[in-house]
Amino acid sequence: CWPHGELRRFSDQDKEYVGFATLPNQVHRKSVKKGFDFTLMVAGESGLGKSTLVNSLFLTDLYKDRRLLNAEERITQTVEITKHTVDIEEKGVKLKLTIVDTPGFGDAVNNTECWKPVADYIDQQFEQYFRDESGLNRKNIQDNRVHCCLYFISPFGHGLRPLDVEFMKALHEKVNIVPVLAKADTLTPMEVRRKKIKIREEIEQYGIKIYQFPDCDSDEDEDFKQQDQELKDSIPFAVIGSNTVVEAKGKRVRGRLYPWGIVEVENQSHCDFIKLRNMLVRTHMQDLKDVTRETHYENYRAHCIQSMTRMVVKERNRKYAPRRPRPIGQHQTGQGRTGRT
Amino acid sequence: CWPHGELRRFSDQDKEYVGFATLPNQVHRKSVKKGFDFTLMVAGESGLGKSTLVNSLFLTDLYKDRRLLNAEERITQTVEITKHTVDIEEKGVKLKLTIVDTPGFGDAVNNTECWKPVADYIDQQFEQYFRDESGLNRKNIQDNRVHCCLYFISPFGHGLRPLDVEFMKALHEKVNIVPVLAKADTLTPMEVRRKKIKIREEIEQYGIKIYQFPDCDSDEDEDFKQQDQELKDSIPFAVIGSNTVVEAKGKRVRGRLYPWGIVEVENQSHCDFIKLRNMLVRTHMQDLKDVTRETHYENYRAHCIQSMTRMVVKERNRKYAPRRPRPIGQHQTGQGRTGRT
Numbered sequence: 001c002w003p004h005g006e007l008r009r010f011s012d013q014d015k016e017y018v019g020f021a022t023l024p025n026q027v028h029r030k031s032v033k034k035g036f037d038f039t040l041m042v043a044g045e046s047g048l049g050k051s052t053l054v055n056s057l058f059l060t061d062l063y064k065d066r067r068l069l070n071a072e073e074r075i076t077q078t079v080e081i082t083k084h085t086v087d088i089e090e091k092g093v094k095l096k097l098t099i100v101d102t103p104g105f106g107d108a109v110n111n112t113e114c115w116k117p118v119a120d121y122i123d124q125q126f127e128q129y130f131r132d133e134s135g136l137n138r139k140n141i142q143d144n145r146v147h148c149c150l151y152f153i154s155p156f157g158h159g160l161r162p163l164d165v166e167f168m169k170a171l172h173e174k175v176n177i178v179p180v181l182a183k184a185d186t187l188t189p190m191e192v193r194r195k196k197i198k199i200r201e202e203i204e205q206y207g208i209k210i211y212q213f214p215d216c217d218s219d220e221d222e223d224f225k226q227q228d229q230e231l232k233d234s235i236p237f238a239v240i241g242s243n244t245v246v247e248a249k250g251k252r253v254r255g256r257l258y259p260w261g262i263v264e265v266e267n268q269s270h271c272d273f274i275k276l277r278n279m280l281v282r283t284h285m286q287d288l289k290d291v292t293r294e295t296h297y298e299n300y301r302a303h304c305i306q307s308m309t310r311m312v313v314k315e316r317n318r319k320y321a322p323r324r325p326r327p328i329g330q331h332q333t334g335q336g337r338t339g340r341t
Numbered sequence: 342c343w344p345h346g347e348l349r350r351f352s353d354q355d356k357e358y359v360g361f362a363t364l365p366n367q368v369h370r371k372s373v374k375k376g377f378d379f380t381l382m383v384a385g386e387s388g389l390g391k392s393t394l395v396n397s398l399f400l401t402d403l404y405k406d407r408r409l410l411n412a413e414e415r416i417t418q419t420v421e422i423t424k425h426t427v428d429i430e431e432k433g434v435k436l437k438l439t440i441v442d443t444p445g446f447g448d449a450v451n452n453t454e455c456w457k458p459v460a461d462y463i464d465q466q467f468e469q470y471f472r473d474e475s476g477l478n479r480k481n482i483q484d485n486r487v488h489c490c491l492y493f494i495s496p497f498g499h500g501l502r503p504l505d506v507e508f509m510k511a512l513h514e515k516v517n518i519v520p521v522l523a524k525a526d527t528l529t530p531m532e533v534r535r536k537k538i539k540i541r542e543e544i545e546q547y548g549i550k551i552y553q554f555p556d557c558d559s560d561e562d563e564d565f566k567q568q569d570q571e572l573k574d575s576i577p578f579a580v581i582g583s584n585t586v587v588e589a590k591g592k593r594v595r596g597r598l599y600p601w602g603i604v605e606v607e608n609q610s611h612c613d614f615i616k617l618r619n620m621l622v623r624t625h626m627q628d629l630k631d632v633t634r635e636t637h638y639e640n641y642r643a644h645c646i647q648s649m650t651r652m653v654v655k656e657r658n659r660k661y662a663p664r665r666p667r668p669i670g671q672h673q674t675g676q677g678r679t680g681r682t
Contacts, residue, residue: 018400019623021432023377026627028369036364059359091362136643139635282360286367294480302477 035094038285039144041175042099043118043167044152045106048182052241053150054099056254056265057277060086061243080104081121100146111163115170122146122174126300147292148211148280149175152182153236159198160206168208174296176211176288178280179203184238184271185256185263192238199236210235213279214287231279237272240265376435379626380485382516383440384459384508385493386447389523393582394491395440397595397606398618401427402584421445422462441487452504456511463487463515467641488633489552489621490516493523494577500539501547509549515637517552517629519621520544525579525612526597526604533579540577551576554620555628572620578613581606 042050055061085098102118125144132141149171153164168177179199184192203210216228242265246255254265265273280288383391396402426439443459466485473482490512494505509518520540525533544551557569583606587596595606606614621629 018398018429018431019618020377020379020429020436020626021434022623023434023436023626024369024372026624027372028365030627030631031365031368036361038361057359088359088361090359093362093364095361095364136646138639277360282363283367285361285364286371290371298479305477 032093035096037096037098037143038289039098039100039146039148040280041102041118041122041146041149042152043102043105043149044182045154046103048152048154049239049241050101050150050152050182052243053180053182053239053273055243056241056273057280058086058088058097060088060097081117098144105167106163114163115167118167119170119174122171123300126174126297127304129297130301130304145292145297146175147285148288149177151177151179153179153199155181155183155186155195159195160202165202165206165208168203168210169206172209173299176291176296177208178211178276179236180276181236181238183240185240185258187238196234196236196238203235211288211291213284231275234272234275237276237279239273239276240271241273373434376437378437378439378484379630380439380441380487380489381621382443382459382463382487382490383493384443384446384490385523386495387444389493389495390580390582391442391491391493391523393584394521394523394580394614396584397582397614398621399427399429399438401429401438422458439485446508447504455504456508459508460511460515463512464641467515467638468645470638471642471645486633486638487516488626488629490518492518492520494520494540496522496524496527496536500536501543506543506547506549509544509551510547513550514640517632517637518549519552519617520577521617522577522579524581526581526599528579537575537577537579544576552629552632554625572616575613575616578617578620580614580617581612582614 040054042054044050080103082101082103083098084101085096088095088097100121105114105118108114122145125146129141129143129145132138151164151168153160157164168179171177181187181192181195181199187195213228213231216225240256240263242254242256242263244254244256245252246257246262247253248255248262248264253262253267256263256265264270268274381395383395385391421444423442423444424439425442426437429436429438441462446455446459449455463486466487470482470484470486473479492505492509494501498505509520512518522528522533522536522540528536554569554573557566581597581604583595583597583604585595585597586593587598587603588594589596589603589605594603594608597604597606605611609615
């Protein structure tokens with residue numbers, strides 16, 4: 001409905017003012033009315049604190065009915081994909097949050113192609129959206145596209161392990177990958193710094209394209225640019241998760257109580273939890289959605305259309321070829337081209 | 342880029358606050374960065390003040406190079422469609438405004454089907470968008486869909502004239518029609534009230550579907566609901582346009598200087614100009630765009646797809662029919678169905 005607040009604010013006295021400066025507010029209001037959705041995937045081997053971190057990030061219990069598998073069960077388990085959805089509300093803003101989990105990933109003895117079910121899942125969501133978007137009734141499309149994948153890197157690896165490289169390279173053109181250094185309370189600040197540099201170098205070296213923060217506008221102030229650079233230098237975010245509240249210096253905080261001290265999740269000198277949450281939720285959530293829609297999905301869609309076109313051409317050639325005699329050389333070229341696609 | 346303002350506002354102390362309440366702000370900021378566009382069509386016979394009103398609405402001169410036709414030229418003129426685009430900025434918000442004009446509409450002696458070029462124009466924009474949206478590169482689609490059509494009703498008609506009815510009925514499922522009662526300074530307040538009621542009754546009676554303001558939410562306050570009802574009761578907006586500034590009671594205002602007094606365009610007791618501008622620009626511009634996209638365009642697209650499907654089926658029947666003998670009765674049914682589509 002229309003906002004009379006706007007009308008009061010811009011009185012009739014404001015003669016040289018048309019009023020379209022209210023457009024962003026109209027968009028703002030409509031977005032609140034409609035509500036938001038966000039789909040976050042977490043990936044990485046078992047025990048790195050994926051579920052705990054997600055619960056800490058969104059201050060909600062997404063894994064109420066999770067049953068942990070024992071060693072025997074985990075041997076036979078293959079990578080499966082599970083989805084948890086919660087509706088949360090904050091200051092009148094509604095968010096339908098979906099967490100896509102990949103239990104079993106990297107847990108097998110032989111993890112060859114264990115990224116495949118994950119990649120397939122992402123593609124299936126794109127495929128479903130492509131179908132829905134091409135269909136007749138587009139009013140209530142359910143959008144299950146994955147907007148971000150938090151990839152958990154073990155703090156015990158010397159940088160990236162081959163499985164990490166393989167996973168990220170297989171997924172990086174399908175989803176926004178944000179790498180996190182898990183369970184960072186096992187590392188000293190110096191170790192964290194060194195490991196981060198090593199991992200960033202390896203990401204570069206292996207040509208892995210993780211999620212890129214959008215560039216600063218040239219007209220931003222210095223303070224802003226510095227914060228942006230700090231964010232870029234935090235990759236991979238060193239995180240510690242905790243769902244328990246402990247008492248530290250008289251304050252009740254989320255943390256982990258060790259005999260040698262208390263690790264505070266939300267203390268910026270202890271880890272990057274706050275940086276990650278600010279980025280993921282407060283500053284870049286919409287950008288993650290936009291990049292998913294405008295880049296990853298559009299790539300998928302273009303590939304789809306191109307291979308559909310190729311199939312039609314091939315089918316047509318197959319149909320008409322026998323009637324038209326063709327030189328053998330040309331026929332071979334055609335096959336060669338098919339083989340490469 | 343990411344807004345550090347958000348980070349400052351929600352300090353780390355705010356322990357039970359995740360931060361996704363900033364999502365509407367992220368959307369707001371992105372919309373400002375991208376800029377807005379709006380396409381407004383004006384229709385109605387010559388001389389009703391269409392150009393003047395548009396210039397008054399947007400405080401800009403959209404018709405700098407317009408040349409008026411003389412009577413002789415207007416006899417041979419058919420309805421043509423012209424487009425004027427201006428980029429305007431207000432408080433940092435950029436708007437690409439396109440005005441689609443329909444000079445020649447209703448000016449002929451015989452105006453049979455003179456709505457046709459207008460309807461065709463709207464369809465062509467939908468068609469172009471449908472093509473672009475179905476194509477491979479969707480990054481920089483130029484969206485020329487018409488978001489609103491101000492339809493100018495002559496103050497001299499006794500309610501709607503047949504041409505008005507025909508135009509609106511031909512267009513009402515393609516575009517958001519907002520009827521305006523033109524040159525309302527020729528009518529006394531009583532005449533305006535009566536004419537509005539008459540026109541609203543006729544719109545109802547002829548089944549014309551003009552743009553519907555979205556319903557108020559039940560949780561809005563009474564003040565708000567009253568303003569909404571007032572807006573609905575203003576249809577058709579009685580308007581007076583003027584590009585000249587005159588002095589009235591010591592203030593400089595947009596108006597028309599008559600020997601018997603000054604008509605002030607922006608005086609709410611003189612006409613509905615302010616109501617129309619508030620609705621069109623400050624409160625409902627985004628809704629007009631949304632209804633265009635979600636209703637009018639989707640209808641067009643559905644029709645397109647359905648008739649494409651029918652053509653494919655027909656083509657297939659034509660191809661395969663001679664091979665399969667069919668009873669004559671069934672064949673006739675098939676033809677009958679084709680005839681009706």
